[in-house]
Amino acid sequence: xxxxxxxxxxxxxxxxxxxxxxxxxxxxxxxxxxxxxxxxxxxxxxxxxxxxxxxxxxxxxxxxxxxxxxxxxxxxxxxxxxxxxxxxxxxxxxxxxxxxxxxxxxxxxxxxxxxxxxxxxxxxxxxxxxxxxxxxxxxxxxxxxxxxxxxxxxxxxxxxxxxxxxxxxxxxxxxxxxxxxxxxxxxxxxxxxxxxxxxxxxxxxxxxxxxxxxxxxxxxxxxxxxxxxxxxxxxxxxxxxxxxxxxxxxxxxxxxxxxxxxxxxxxxxxxxxxxxxxxxxxxxxxxxxxx
Amino acid sequence: xxxxxxxxxxxxxxxxxxxxxxxxxxxxxxxxxxxxxxxxxxxxxxxxxxxxxxxxxxxxxxxxxxxxxxxxxxxxxxxxxxxxxxxxxxxxxxxxxxxxxxxxxxxxxxxxxxxxxxxxxxxxxxxxxxxxxxxxxxxxxxxxxxxxxxxxxxxxxxxxxxxxxxx
Numbered sequence: 001x002x003x004x005x006x007x008x009x010x011x012x013x014x015x016x017x018x019x020x021x022x023x024x025x026x027x028x029x030x031x032x033x034x035x036x037x038x039x040x041x042x043x044x045x046x047x048x049x050x051x052x053x054x055x056x057x058x059x060x061x062x063x064x065x066x067x068x069x070x071x072x073x074x075x076x077x078x079x080x081x082x083x084x085x086x087x088x089x090x091x092x093x094x095x096x097x098x099x100x101x102x103x104x105x106x107x108x109x110x111x112x113x114x115x116x117x118x119x120x121x122x123x124x125x126x127x128x129x130x131x132x133x134x135x136x137x138x139x140x141x142x143x144x145x146x147x148x149x150x151x152x153x154x155x156x157x158x159x160x161x162x163x164x165x166x167x168x169x170x171x172x173x174x175x176x177x178x179x180x181x182x183x184x185x186x187x188x189x190x191x192x193x194x195x196x197x198x199x200x201x202x203x204x205x206x207x208x209x210x211x212x213x214x215x216x217x218x219x220x221x222x223x224x225x226x227x228x229x230x231x232x233x234x235x236x237x238x239x240x241x242x243x244x245x246x247x248x249x250x251x252x253x254x255x256x257x258x259x260x261x262x263x264x265x266x267x268x269x270x271x272x273x274x275x276x277x278x279x280x281x282x283x284x285x286x287x288x289x290x291x
Numbered sequence: 292x293x294x295x296x297x298x299x300x301x302x303x304x305x306x307x308x309x310x311x312x313x314x315x316x317x318x319x320x321x322x323x324x325x326x327x328x329x330x331x332x333x334x335x336x337x338x339x340x341x342x343x344x345x346x347x348x349x350x351x352x353x354x355x356x357x358x359x360x361x362x363x364x365x366x367x368x369x370x371x372x373x374x375x376x377x378x379x380x381x382x383x384x385x386x387x388x389x390x391x392x393x394x395x396x397x398x399x400x401x402x403x404x405x406x407x408x409x410x411x412x413x414x415x416x417x418x419x420x421x422x423x424x425x426x427x428x429x430x431x432x433x434x435x436x437x438x439x440x441x442x443x444x445x446x447x448x449x450x451x452x453x454x455x456x457x458x
Contacts, residue, residue, distance in 0.1 A: 008384030011351040015377045019355070020419075022370035027420040032369050039363045046364060050320055 096265065099151070103266055106151040113231050116140055116269040118148075121165065123264055128195040130156075130173035130202060132264055137162040145229055147270040153235040153258030154178065154223060155267055168267070171236065172202035172257055180206075180236050181224040185214055188224055191237055191255060202261060204237050206253035211244050213251065221255060228273045235259075306452055307349070310337050311357055319365055328428035331435040334361060335406055336443045338376050342383035343390060354380030371416050375409045395441045403437035 026032050103117070118140075122133035136142050138161055146158040148168045156176065160167035171178050172193040180191045189206050196202045209215060219239045225232030237255035244251055314333035322330060338357065341349040358376030362369045382405050383390055390401065410433060414425040 008351055008381045011384075012377050012381040015351055015355045016374050019358075019370035019374035019377070020416075022373075023368050023416060023420060026369045036363060036369070040366075043364055046316070049316060054321060 099263075100266055103151040103268060113270045114268050115146075115271045116142070118267050118269055120264045120267060125196060125202070128174040130170040130176075130193060130195060131159070132156075132168050132170065132267075134166055134168055134267060134269075135164070136269065137164045137166050139164055142166050142269060143272065146272070147230045147234075149234055149268050149270060150259045150264070150266070152260060153237075154230060155259045155261070155264075157229060158269070170202075170257075170261065171259075172196075172204060172261065178230060178236060179224045179226040180221040182215060183220045183222050183235075187214055188226070189213075189215070189221065191221055202257065203240075204255045204257060206237075206239065206255055207250060209251050209253060210249060211251050215239060215242065215251070215253065217242055220258070225273070231270055231273050306450070307341055307345075310341075310447060315357075315361060315364065318361070328426065329431050329435050331439045332406060332409070332432055334358075334372075334376060335379050335402070335409060335436055336439060338379045339383060339402060339405065339440075340444055340447055342380040343387065346384055346387045349380070350384050351377045351380050368416075368420055368422075371413070371420075374416070375412055378412060379405055379409060398444075399437050399440050402440045403433055406433040406436045 022032075116136055118134040118136040120132050121135045124131045124133070132155075134148070142158055142161050144158060144161055148155045148157060154171055156168050156170040156173070158166050159169040169176050170193065171191060172195065174193050174195045176193040178191045179188070181188050187209075189209055191204045192207055194203050194205050206215070206221070217239050220235060221237045221239065223230040223232055223234045223236055235258040237257050239253060239255045241254040242251055243253075311334075314337040317333040318330070334357065338354045342354065355373050355377040358371075358373030359369065361367075361372040361376070365372070382401070390398065393401065407430070410425060410430055416422075417424055
């Protein structure tokens, strides 16, 4: 047994010397290359086994990016929806912009008349009352009786002036009359508001014309400028119906406002006309703008 | 001096080769760098175990050969690991009876010392052949290896199809 113990040491020393010699040879020369490559080639299955954990890891590594991709896809889809919704707003804004531009260009021809642009912030329409609220008031030098138009025609006049907002009575309001003339022939007339009928359409009547009056269906009525409230030549209404009732002295004439009352969004306020004082006097006398 | 390198004569040989193969795999499996430094040296454990259990059939020469195989498989300079494994086998070869009588704690200490010396030899070889020096971190392998010894030897004894510890 004792010899066994020492033999281990001897053997180790011998083997150690051989190993070191091998090391140096392998380090300095290429003697062992062929044997090494041959042995490595034979060890292929071993290397394959070594790769297994990595392959498993690889599978999950590739699975995970797919998961990440799927999540990213969901994110992007949601983002896309959100952006589409915003885009709809954009379209609406675009359309509004067009309307504004129209308004502005309409007012170009009467640019000397236009004082102010205002937004409609409230609409009060029922059977008899046709009033809207705009976002300008005393602070913008709005005055009582100021004429209000839209891109295409007359809307009404300011009836109450507040600090930052004002009330506008539309021409279709029960209590409102506007002096007009028939564009075709200059016939002077009045246009009176009739409120909304049973199906919600606001209309106007043209009273006090006898049946000899030269007026036809389709005639365009524009402001005449009389009374100094509304500047002249603004389109007001189109005649839609004329009826002669036997026994009545006047024709029953119905007209539709030209301005786009169903699309009240932006309006223009016009400058004072010189006869403003007269208009107020008239109004007080005639009690037509009693608000 | 008549110790045979040929283990095939021994009834244990299949199991022995199996354990050596597994230890080789575990030693060479690619791992993330951080874990690599603390990887226990399975071949040390295996060689120490079998040198302890079968001193007549498994000794310095067998261990040297295993080390050489390890060199080939890990693309290292031939002889590097060979000398280390031979050294590990030498210790149980030298003090077989005494080691077997040691308690587990003492065995752990012995494995720790053996592994530390192995790493030292490795560091020296690296310096000799101009390879990258061993990091301080790598010495931690000695701790992990030593601590694994009780479980490792227990496991192998339990798995052994024909345990023969005292002969």
